Amino acid sequence: MSWDKLLAFQMDAGNCFLEAYIPIVEKHKE
Numbered sequence: 001m002s003w004d005k006l007l008a009f010q011m012d013a014g015n016c017f018l019e020a021y022i023p024i025v026e027k028h029k030e
Helices: 003-029
Strands: none
Touching: none
């Protein structure tokens, strides 16, 4: 796998993680 593909994959995974993680954090703030 080329570096740009790997980097794009990591960015997508990071975005998915943030989308799942942020609502959990917001719930704990309340």
